[in-house]
Amino acid sequence: MKINDVILETVTKIVVFIILTVAVYLFFSGHNSPGGGFIGGLVLASAFVLLLLAFDIETIQKGIPFDFKRVAALGVFIAVTTGLGAIVFGQPFLTQAFSAFNLPYFGETELATITLFEAGVALAVVGVVVSIILSISEDV
């Protein structure tokens, strides 16, 4: 008998968007207030874990067709590449730079290369957490 999980599935469909919003907010607020790549990535991974709890693995992998081991590898690659980018400009490895730009919608915004490094950290955390959860849940 297929178990009737309507309440959990319906609430998951709504709550996942709140969790994803909080994850993006935490990621971008990390420069000036609590947050950053690590906990942004963890919250993002918790959204995926909630989807995996409410639905089954095949449905989620059809909807989100990423190989999460490759996501982790891509995150480490981005983090190392932003560190190497400083060498191109004759600075030591992992030197950060920032300056203010006048963007069309956001106005005067300060953009820093640390955000790219943090994006790499976030992708690595998401990939590692989700692939751990997937690999310990599959062989039961």
Add this chain to the structure above:
Amino acid sequence: MNVSEMDEFIGAFLILIGGIISVISAMGIIRFPDVYTRAHAATKSTTLGVLLSLVGAFIYIWMTENYISVRLVLGIVFVFITAPVSGHLIIRAAYRSKVNMTEDTVEDELKAILDKQTEVH
């Protein structure tokens, strides 16, 4: 008492009420006889207590710092949606693993429906 003190008082009062309701809910968890009535105390009144505390903090920060905290609004919505569902899932798991009800129970309507379903399949 001018307006800003009044607003601070409203925020602090909501936080106090939320704390009192949380204490009442904890007493309910201790004193109720079985898992179903305990979950009734744990989900309903704790949700109300947490929501009142969050609303009080939201009003207090809004009035004193003049800062509308979007995180608190998201937290209020999130707790309001998820806390009853978590209670529902815990109770559902308890019922399906045949946790006994208290002896004062009068009627178990779900049992008849579940028995009929297992006969059909």
